[in-house]
Amino acid sequence: MIELGVPNSRLILAAEQTIYMVFVSLGIGTLIAVLLSVVLVLTNPGGILKNKYIYVVVNTVVNVIRSIPFIILMVFILPLTKMIVGTRIGTTAALVPLVVFIAPYLTRLFENSILEVNKGIIEAAQAMGASYFEIVRYFLLPEARGSLILSVTTGTIGLIGATAMAGAIGAGGVGNLALTYGYERLNFPLMLFTVVILIVFVQSIQTVGNYFSTKVRKH
Template identity: 45%
Template sequence: MTTDWSTLLPDLWQATLQTLLMVGISTLLTALIGLPLGVLLVITDEDGLRHMPALHQVLGVIVNIGRSLPFIILLVAIMPFTRLVVGTTIGTVAAIVPLTVAAIPFFGRVAETSLREVDKGVVEAASAMGCTLWQIITKVLIPEALPSLILGITITIISLLSYSAVAGAVGAGGLGDLAIRYGYQLFETDVMIVTVVLLIIMVQGIQFLGNLAARRLARHA
């Protein structure tokens, strides 16, 4: 079958925008929730600033459960929650809910690892100077870990791109949906190749920008 690119190009453009919308909003929500989650995991640990074993254990279990579920299973399992939040389980907006839910525990653990890499001597010095917990978190922990956090959010964005392609298989729109409809169901291999190339370009671009930002921040640290 010969692909009619004059008809397909608008669909390809729309699918690209849908993917960017899904990933962009999901990334923002993931960072807003995942970073505080990572901070809580660090400060409530045994050697943290506010040791709370019960809270730390509960948070750890929630994060581990979230990370252990394959995305396609999670997407289906939380459909009632998705419908409650956005009123539907189909479409680009609906896909943002499971994408965010899947990415939060992933980034939370990545943020925890980044924050643990901060020199404990710097934290102890800030505490000895009388800094409050909030000041230590916002003026010491997060700024010191920022280059590593940028790399962590870069990895998260790339993971969300792959998740969005999976979500496309169940009616979320985006490049994944386009690849399934044209490349698989209609056997138009060239469409599949184009969508794969677009995803690769996105991943390469995001990784480049993330590495560049992390290097510049590390240089100014």
């Protein structure tokens, strides 16, 4: 049995913090990304609601945020984090930069997924008199479900890496555990343990994502 030098309660807390940060920020970020991706698809030059100004603004904002490395983004928006949650440090405070990071990332993935939908389906929906909302709700999103699930899976894995960096602002989690109790104290067994845990977590998420994506595509 390898001695990790950390109480089991601390390991469990770190795991809970990581899960909390990943899935709460993923949930909020996914909702924002769905909205933004639909706006981009509908208002692009080939969309059914062409609007150059809205498309350029949303597209530019998404590109700008995506171009900023997470560690820099996290520090840059500390004032916004303070304004929203009342503190710059802690697990809850990390949700703000995580959402800002993942929303544009998922927006691009969702946009590509929706653009893959056969245009004939949209034309058929319009011919049946479907409204723009109905086209999105009953045709575009359902047809893109398999690809959207894989996009969320990819985003989740990206968030796991981001939560590790969020340890720099005292966010807790497995990453912070590895940094504070592993690296700084030269505790190699603990660092190895956290790496293995993260690998298992990532592989599990990828497997689940692939399963549901394949299942949806078959239907």
